[in-house]
Amino acid sequence: MESDNGGTAQTPPNKFASALQAWSEIDLPNLQKKLDEQGLEIKREQKSSLVSRKNLAAKTREFKKLPDPEKLESLKSLLKLYQNENDSLTTKRTNVEKYFFSFYRVMAEAPDPRPLLEASLASVISSSEAETYKKEISDLKDELARRADYDQLKQRMLDSEQKAAETLGAKLTAKDDEYKALIDEKESNWQEKEKGLRDQLASAKHTIEELRTSKEVTELQLSSQSSGAVPADSAAVLAELEMATRDAEFSKKRAIELENRNENLRRELSMSKSKLDAGDFQKESTQKMFELESENARALATLSQVRSKLQDAQKHLRDKSELYERQTNQLAVEVRGLKARLEATNDYDELKQELHILRQLEFGTGDDENESGxxxxxxxxxxxxxxxxxxxxxxxxxxxxxxxxxxxxxxxxxxxxxxxxxxxxxxxxxxxxxxxxxxxxxxxxxxxxxxxxxxxxxxxxxTASSDEPxxxxxxxxxxxxxxxxxxxxxxxxxxxxxxxxxxxxxxxxxxxxxxxxxxxxxxxxxxxxxxxxxxxxxxxxxxxxxxxxxxxxxxxxxLHPIEQFRMQEQERISSRLSPAERLFISLTRAVLATRATRMLFLIYCVGLHCVVMIVTIYAMSLNTTMLPEVGLNSSTGGVANGLSGKSVMHLIFFAFIAVAIAYGYLSLNTHKMADETNKHPHQDELIVDIGGKKVPWSSVNKPHTRILDADKHKPVPNPDTFPDIEPDAKKREEQLAAERRKNN
Missing domain, CATH: 1.10.287.1700 (Helix Hairpins)
Incomplete structure (x- = not known):
């Protein structure tokens, strides 16, 4: 049953998803905008058609009014107007058919939105009612959670009433027993008191008898001994002592009985207190148990409420995840479509670059420039x-x-x-x-x-009157x-x-x-x-x-793209040089620019070295002439003056060698730095395509070199060398095509 319900519940979302996908592909706002533009265009065409038909009708009426010779002359123009009107009507019909089929192609597979909108309206209404019901259910659940211990309280009340009745019966029984015990105690007390009184009466009677006897004895003694009073007193004292002894024994016996009774009463009292404490503890335990049960019931109700809320949240999250999954699937479909479109147009940059190069290839061929000016x-x-x-x-x-x-x-x-x-x-x-x-x-x-x-x-x-206008x-x-x-x-x-x-x-x-x-x-x-x-x-x-x-x-x-690239590379490399290197390169270019400057620099270096050597030789000669003649002759053997000429020649020879080495080193470094300045970082392996020919970069890098055809090594002049020549790309392409046909 659950699977059937799930299947029936999944059918409307699938319909809604397919309808949403279809209408998103239709893109109704853009379609409406396009239809508005097409409607305006059709309206303009209707107006223009109405004007043209009116003009055609006027021309036709004018044609009918013309005489027969003139009709033959204006027939061609009228037929041309009719033909133009027919062509315009055909074009309008074609445009209308194109608009209709484009709209039909978009709307053919679109589902009917009416049942979906009705279902959506019903779902919106039911959702609004469901929100009210959900709120009521949540309030009732909260109230139920607050009153979750109702059954426990009711059971507890019944138990408490039953226990109260039992307690009342127990109390009545205890009170009855207490009164019975009290009555029994009083009866026993009365019996004991009666027994004691009887004993006292018997003792009193016995005492009376003894007193009577003692009286008789006393009287007898008095009679026999009339002279003595002390023995009578001693007999009375003895009788009183005997009575006191009997009273003491009775009191002692009574005290022992009372002590035994007190012990029994104390034992019963301790037992009743222990029973009362056990009852209070049991009552407290029962009360605590009831409280724990009520708290447990409230906790269970809260737990069930939290579980229901958790289930609702999980359901909401599942709905959201399904919605996100549908959106993700739609986005994935769009991404796949965009990727397919991108793959279809992946050569856009290459075509754009080739078009740009073809637009810029406008310099033709020419002769080399004469370097000697x-x-x-x-x-x-x-x-x-x-x-x-x-x-x-x-x-x-x-x-x-x-x-x-x-x-x-x-x-x-x-x-x-x-x-x-x-x-x-x-x-x-x-x-x-x-x-x-x-x-x-x-x-x-x-x-x-x-x-x-x-x-x-x-x-x-x-026929008219004379006053008619x-x-x-x-x-x-x-x-x-x-x-x-x-x-x-x-x-x-x-x-x-x-x-x-x-x-x-x-x-x-x-x-x-x-x-x-x-x-x-x-x-x-x-x-x-x-x-x-x-x-x-x-x-x-x-x-x-x-x-x-x-x-x-x-x-x-x-400009030629290769020349632009060469200029950009030269500027980039020049910007990376330090100011000292730029100054050195500028000075060397200024010195080596022409033959005259090179000769002047060479003459300057030679003259400077000659002056330095002459000054050095002159200083050495002054130092040698200032030495004492005897010391010089004795130290050199008299050959010091003879060696001065050879030393001068050797120094001059070494000076010329140094000047030549310096000039060669300077020229080598200058040309090397100039080449590094103009050279592309990947000049050795860079091959460019000019007019369908593979040309090495080294042949087009310098401004006054000749570009060699890589196939036949035919010289092609550098475009930067002859800017006066008017570019003729079409002629150059024809020449290159003729050369390729000749080579083939």
């Missing part, structure tokens, strides 16, 4: 730079003027177009008025409008003709303005290309003018005019 090359470059700068300024001024002219012409064209639209609207209004007038006069529109009007006015003129139809017709002529003139002016604007745009594009070429040449001249000078110590000072030029971005976007 004339001495006046720098001055010629400066003059050419100034001329190009002046030309660039003129071109900028012309460009600004052309831009203003184009804006003015565009504004005039816009105004003309506005007037033309206004004239068209007035023309359409007049045509509608004319049509209404013709229909009002019941005119047969097989002939032209003017002839029809003339016939109509001729017929009506003979003339028709305004010829006036309106003439005004319409004037409007048509004016519209034709305006259209001709618009065509002329459009041609002028196109010419200006072509000139602007040409000026833009010329400006880009001038900017490229300016950059080249600026780089050549600053590369050979030794003014850059730490980093070259950028030319602000070139950096802020609007054509800088266009020029850099057309």
């Amino acid at each position: 004339s001495p006046e090359f720098d001055s010629l470059l400066m003059q050419r730079n100034r001329a190009l700068t002046k030309e660039l300024a003129d071109m900028r001024a012309q460009h600004d003027g052309l831009v203003e002219t184009i804006q003015r012409l565009e504004q005039a064209a816009q105004n003309t177009s506005t007037e033309l639209h206004h004239a068209h609207s007035i023309n359409r209004k007049l045509e509608r008025d004319l049509q209404e007038a013709v229909e009002a006069h019941r005119f047969n529109d097989n002939a032209s409008m003017i002839s029809g009007v003339s016939r109509f006015t001729g017929m009506t003129r003979g 003339q028709s305004i139809l010829p006036i309106v017709t003439k005004q319409r003709d004037r409007f048509r002529d004016r519209c034709t003139e305006l259209e001709e002016e618009v065509r002329k303005q459009t041609a002028v604007i196109g010419e200006y745009k072509r000139q602007v594009r040409q000026l833009k290309n010329d400006n880009e070429e001038l900017y490229e040449r300016t950059r080249y001249l600026a780089s050549n003018g600053t590369s050979g000078s030794g003014r850059r110590v730490f980093q070259p000072k950028p030319n602000m005019d070139l950096e802020n030029n609007p054509y800088r971005q266009s020029y850099e976007s057309k």
